[in-house]
Amino acid sequence: MQDAGPQSGLPRRSTAKTGVIVPHPPKWHQRLGVWVLWVVFRLVSATLRYRINDPHGFMTRKDIAQVVFCTWHNRLALSMKLHSAFRRRHHQTAGLAGLVSASRDGAFLAAILERFGIQPVRGSSSRRGPQALLELTTWAERGYDLAITPDGPRGPRYVVQDGAMALAQVTGLPIVPASYHLQWKIQLKSWDRFQIPLPFSRCEIIIGQVMRVPREASDAERESLRQQLEIEMRAISQD
Numbered sequence: 045m046q047d048a049g050p051q052s053g054l055p056r057r058s059t060a061k062t063g064v065i066v067p068h069p070p071k072w073h074q075r076l077g078v079w080v081l082w083v084v085f086r087l088v089s090a091t092l093r094y095r096i097n098d099p100h101g102f103m104t105r106k107d108i109a110q111v112v113f114c115t116w117h118n119r120l121a122l123s124m125k126l127h128s129a130f131r132r133r134h135h136q137t138a139g140l141a142g143l144v145s146a147s148r149d150g151a152f153l154a155a156i157l158e159r160f161g162i163q164p165v166r167g168s169s170s171r172r173g174p175q176a177l178l179e180l181t182t183w184a185e186r187g188y189d190l191a192i193t194p195d196g197p198r199g200p201r202y203v204v205q206d207g208a209m210a211l212a213q214v215t216g217l218p219i220v221p222a223s224y225h226l227q228w229k230i231q232l233k234s235w236d237r238f239q240i241p242l243p244f245s246r247c248e249i250i251i252g253q254v255m256r257v258p259r260e261a262s263d264a265e266r267e268s269l270r271q272q273l274e275i276e277m278r279a280i281s282q283d
Contacts, residue, residue, distance in 0.1 A: 078155040091243040096129060097250045110137055110189050111220045112212050117196035118236040124160045126222045138187035141165050145197040184215045199235045204274040209266050212257040221252030223281040250280040
């Protein structure tokens with residue numbers, strides 16, 4: 045996922061006076077498409093057989109409340125299931141806020157997240173990055189878990205960008221790498237090879253080793269942790 049808070053009013057461009065960038069809101073036809081996808085997803089998801097693989101015992105830990113979930117961009121289709129499984133087995137937070145691109149395409153994804161009760165925060169490394177980081181921090185202070193696709197919104201695929209590390213360092217929340225393996229799926233020919241689950245498939249949800257980024261971490265330490273996160277996320281992801 046990539047970034048946003050609630051927006052209102054007509055879309056605006058950034059101006060020289062304020063320097064504020066307002067993300068593109070979803071169009072009416074996008075909202076219609078979101079409703080159709082939501083119905084299809086609910087039908088397909090109900091047929092899937094889920095299994096949680098938690099080798100590090102994350103679900104049973106009592107010392108962790110809120111977290112930053114990290115999952116690859118091509119596994120967004122079932123990312124909501126990851127969080128619902130976490131909340132059901134581990135704890136109840138105020139909700140989930142996810143980072144979504146501020147682009148027109150991001151507006152479509154933001155509308156999907158809203159349909160599933162997830163708070164979108166709009167931004168990326170190229171647009172609204174600092175604003176999005178501030179908004180996500182605010183949602184964390186309200187008791188929300190956070191979610192980010194560390195290789196989104198444009199890739200390269202399976203390469204962790206620095207945004208996840210910055211978010212964990214600023215908020216103090218631990219990073220939880222999460223992925224899943226689908227028995228039957230369709231992979232699109234997009235940059236991320238987006239995965240679409242097929243009905244009645246087995247879905248193994250895999251949770252990696254929890255990681256923390258100290259607030260006082262240097263650039264070199266943060267880069268080392270970024271590499272560790274990338275290695276961990278690749279290890280739990282099977283294509």
